[in-house]
Amino acid sequence: MLMEAGLRRLAQAGYMENTLWVLATNDRARRFYEASGWRPDGATKTDDSHGVPLIEVRYRRTASIQPSV
Numbered sequence: 001m002l003m004e005a006g007l008r009r010l011a012q013a014g015y016m017e018n019t020l021w022v023l024a025t026n027d028r029a030r031r032f033y034e035a036s037g038w039r040p041d042g043a044t045k046t047d048d049s050h051g052v053p054l055i056e057v058r059y060r061r062t063a064s065i066q067p068s069v
Contacts, residue, residue: 011063
């Protein structure tokens with residue numbers, strides 16, 4: 001899976017804790033990330049840079065592999 005490969009590369013580079021932001025109303029994306037082990041960590045933000053407020057939720061995932069040394 002592409003996401004697993006990306007997370008492996010991040011872990012190998014020493015990034016063991018990863019975050020991403022998703023629109024609060026994007027239920028499909030949220031289900032996808034949750035099925036892949038991501039969990040909302042309670043942080044939210046509002047992006048109104050385009051004149052319409054969009055609420056985003058932060059997701060967090062800890063790498064499941066140890067980085068190579």
